[in-house]
Amino acid sequence: MQSSEQEEDLRLLRESARTLFDRAGGSGRSRKLRDAGGEFDPDMVRELGEAGVFGVAVPEEQGGLGMGLAAGGVIAEEVGRVIAPEPVVATIGLGLGLLRRLCPEHPKLEQLIGGEASLAVAWQERGPGGASADATCRYADGKLTGGKAWVVGAGGTQDFLVVAEADGGPVLVLAEASADGLVTTRRAQADGSSLGELSFSGTPAAELACGAAVQGALSEAVADATALAAAELVGLSQRAFEITLDYIKTREQFNKPIGSFQVIQHRAVDLNVMCEVAQAAVREVLMRMDGETDASIRARLASRAKARAVTAARKVTRDAIQLHGAVGYTDEFDIGLYLNRALVLSAWLGDDAYHRRIWFDAREEEGAAQ
Amino acid sequence: MQSSEQEEDLRLLRESARTLFDRAGGSGRSRKLRDAGGEFDPDMVRELGEAGVFGVAVPEEQGGLGMGLAAGGVIAEEVGRVIAPEPVVATIGLGLGLLRRLCPEHPKLEQLIGGEASLAVAWQERGPGGASADATCRYADGKLTGGKAWVVGAGGTQDFLVVAEADGGPVLVLAEASADGLVTTRRAQADGSSLGELSFSGTPAAELACGAAVQGALSEAVADATALAAAELVGLSQRAFEITLDYIKTREQFNKPIGSFQVIQHRAVDLNVMCEVAQAAVREVLMRMDGETDASIRARLASRAKARAVTAARKVTRDAIQLHGAVGYTDEFDIGLYLNRALVLSAWLGDDAYHRRIWFDAREEEGAAQ
């Protein structure tokens, strides 16, 4: 049970974030950006920065609000509700997650918090069956060689934060997007965003940190981002459900609102329950992650959150289309945007089947360790 | 597509089997036997033998009707419909399946076909996690040592047909139920039947066959029994569905038959579809097994049948209880008997998860072999 003071802080944060996104145009803004072919709006990033959104989970002594992941989750839920295309979770979880742990003095930290800089984190590599466990991207003599994949926000970023292998172990380096020998390929995603595939051939980059600390900070940052992505899916699911509920209350078939048919009613109840369970679980996870220092327990909690959120978002968005009937399949109704965004967020950082496996294995290890 | 002649033969067989079981008292007879603590009725076994039921799949030259497994499936479905406790499938599939393949001249074959003898087949052994892959029950110098488990019809049988290991490989032997050094423990099953656990200590037994042929015949017989058990589950599911359909048409709640509520209607439709798919699949499997000589393909077909039948029976019987509401949970309504029988038949010879694994592995092997 969280303290009522903290609860009140989060409630206020939620209100102001919702107001901010609604004023900016809600999901309509996201549609317009997609139609215009722009992935996200740099002005909105600045505005979010000014509102303190990116810094919620950064400690106060590092220039953030120091409200923890629980507050990050509040923001992520609101981002999900309006399917905002800005890489908020990637910034809070990955970009700031790495910088604040590895080089809190770096000027990029403050710029990122303020929404004045953009920074995409490149840490995964492509293997034959999906993500590869072994990193082959090398950093030596101030230069990067090799490739990275699934980079969120690669389109339009100023800089990349790259995790690479050096002789002394993993390093975190900063490379400019316009640097020599860097080729960025954008792979279009269902929601209009793109993921970047980076190819480095002697690309100059500046080392920010090295050694085991990099691996540790990366694991922590990925756990944070995973749990926040879960929160984004929770907000998305909740809103998709609300849209659907409104629709079935008004749309008529056989001269009755379709929401008066018992089968539709029960399905709506099941979606509602799924949303509530997901919301309760993900919020609990974020709260517990804030109070937990053991990295493996934090990772397991994050997996629990993502597993639930993906399961819920899948069911809610798929059923939402079915409940909308034929119009749900058109681009005219917003519900399709939620389905598409859910596809992208579910695939990013691992789906439910993946995280259930991770979760179970971690549980076994903890059991064995006790 | 089966020939219309064969189809007509099967139709007539189905009719006469249904008449026979209905005249004997249908599912009411099964309830009475259970309440009386008797596992099955020896007189009924004789009657079934006289009617030719056990010999349907035995070739004509061996004294059977030579109608194949497809006909065995017809019988099994009818057994399932009235949840008859007699070990019909075990007799057709295992007992006769072994004898007709390994020692067609043995007098027990004719007696079994005629319902004049009873014979329980002991072939599985208990391992730490369920059935063991390694047989440790030994046969040497005319005597058995070791144990067997999950023997259907062990209560009240005259003889056991035992598959054991000898120096020269597997053997099939015949041991009298009253033989020295044989202890039979009955483990009560949900449906009132029991499974036998046999313990041999120097139990005299007569060798009927030995060598690789025993292993081959056992695999074939188990495949037959597995597919027939699937057919029994199909008949059981179908009847459980009919009982439930009748119930929801008459039982009222809120002054309306519960079958008028859309949620109940759709659930009934799903059960109906599940039954029809299972019936079509299992019948197709039996037909194809009759035309197939490759043992591994036959085994794969049998697994496909059992996987489907268990999935269907589980869904149908569990939902049937729910649709009956509180009375479904009482012993007064027959639907509970169907649930209990489905539990036992699903566990016997492997459930759906088990058979899906077997099926997939066999499919991969065939693919690799091509």
Place this chain on the structure above:
Amino acid sequence: MTDWNAMSDAEFRKEVRGFLEAEYPEELRHLPHRPKFAEIEHWHRKLHTKGWVAPAWPAEYGGMGLNAAKLLIFYEEQQRWGVNRGRDMGVQMVGPLIIKFGTQKQKNYWLPRILSCEDIWCQGYSEPGAGSDLANLRTRAEIDGDDFVINGQKIWTTMAHDATHIFMLVRTDPDAPKKQQGISFVLASMDQPGVEVRTITTLSGETEFCEVFFDNARTPRENLVGELNKGWTMAKALLSFERIFIGSPSLAQNALGQLESFARGRGAFDDPVFRDRFAQAALDVEDHAALYSRFADQLKRGETLGADVSMLKIWVTECFQRITELMIEAAGPDGGTVGPLQVGNVSVDVLASFYKARPTTIYGGSNEIQRNILSKAVLGLPD
């Protein structure tokens, strides 16, 4: 008298846990059936001596007077240790009713007898044709001098064959304009010629449910609780507090624990497919517990729970059923076997758990009824 509510949660939990672990008889832990009173009488005496029979009752009536937060801890610890609920209809149902709606005379007479188990109560709500739909109640109580004369039939009356008294809903005004009206709450003795009890055998062979027939049975008019013809409202008030308990994670958590030790013993975790299913079930239980906490927090803050609390029951009962299905799957060829299955030094009655899970989606308002309620009361979907 101890003011339990003044303790910290942790202290109180330690106190309860200590008492249960020290005093609760080992052989009664995780009892697979509902006991007759004789079977648990010894334990009841200990509770009674300790003054812990009625945790929720105000101290003035002999209860512990626990607030919602402490009450949840008390039940959590009971469930954790596998403590049987005992014959608690009197404490859980009749007592609160009398405390809230009864006369002083009724309180003085009945409450001590509930605490001591001198009277053992059963609950007469359901009737044939009025299960999930109580408004259809047909058992009549007609006034005859100083008595009610009762005729009709109750069903699904848990442990009626081991009860001395029944508290029941009866129709006292057959002409009431709405079916929900004209229903009253009366207390009656089971020990009289007009009351006949027949046990119902369930599909697992258990006999904890009964039918109770009333043929000109009598009870004094002073055994009416609350106002005449206002029984429906009172019953609903009673049920609303029950709704969070019926959605508590404990049944599913216990079953999951049993599944886990059984599956470990059988080596079922060697199978990745089983591991995935287990993980799904375990996460379903954990995530349900998160939602349960949200509602429990509401209670602890003194808020009233809305109709949405029903979603706990829907989720947890269906989850419980899936867990017991997994037990059967893990049992493999023993999946149809009656009685405890031994694995290593653990013994799990797989079928008993499976059967226990069946009616949970039916009783307490079937899950279909719960979904009807949620769709109207929470989602506001039209008729």
Place this chain on the structure above:
Amino acid sequence: MTDWNAMSDAEFRKEVRGFLEAEYPEELRHLPHRPKFAEIEHWHRKLHTKGWVAPAWPAEYGGMGLNAAKLLIFYEEQQRWGVNRGRDMGVQMVGPLIIKFGTQKQKNYWLPRILSCEDIWCQGYSEPGAGSDLANLRTRAEIDGDDFVINGQKIWTTMAHDATHIFMLVRTDPDAPKKQQGISFVLASMDQPGVEVRTITTLSGETEFCEVFFDNARTPRENLVGELNKGWTMAKALLSFERIFIGSPSLAQNALGQLESFARGRGAFDDPVFRDRFAQAALDVEDHAALYSRFADQLKRGETLGADVSMLKIWVTECFQRITELMIEAAGPDGGTVGPLQVGNVSVDVLASFYKARPTTIYGGSNEIQRNILSKAVLGLPD
């Protein structure tokens, strides 16, 4: 003219397969979208020369005159080879209607133009508010001299933007006592000022569906097919033959094949949990095919199919959706990526399959409507 029906099934299958494998353009195999006519015109010419445009039409009208058994083989082979249906509304829908209900003059005029694709047809059934519920049709056709004057709107008209003609259901008697009455079947040209077409963009970005607006559009009265106000019956007759095709295993089988090669390429089969899910899906498809055969056998024996044939559609469309979900699962971090994903030498457009599966549970009478029908017409459940 060849009497195809005189061939053995095996011979005929070989003939069809041989032709398709030799002549069907490789680049059109397993086309992920519906082509415009120009894209497949070359293939259509080949079919036309061969006389194979209309397999089900009687030979006298230029069809192949196949019986049900041969027809199924023909379609099975097309599906097996990934042959696009082409712009077949004329052949599949309008032709049979005219053959069955049209005048000799209509037959002589329209049928050759369908075969040659001089006319390209679209189907105007659905309207806003009358999707799964055709009786609600509101588009009116009023008689004005020798013409009908048409006003209203159609929706979900597949490929209307690439059609020259539309066959449509219109309301010709707004005062008919039952809504199903007063509906007629008319043919109309798309190339006139009163007809406006707007494409609908789907959530995958495709534009194969259209809205068609009629603002005093005209068509000669002689373009009425069958009797005035009897359109409902004719439409139903047309649909009943379609119901087995909409339940054919082919979509799910193709998707399963794609899933299998994709999953092999990605190494997804190394994961036993994925193997189990794949096995479930594969068995769902195989067992559905067994049920499909049962209905197909009925057709082959010349029997009429009952309402129960709808169960094929329910099962196979939901199965198709599960298969495409598995594709997305197998794609892992690429699961949200648009366009073909390359694995080894296979390229699979995972998202395209996923999107394609979505509307299958909605169109042709949503699966909810199908369940309503089955519960009434097959199970006899009460209102």
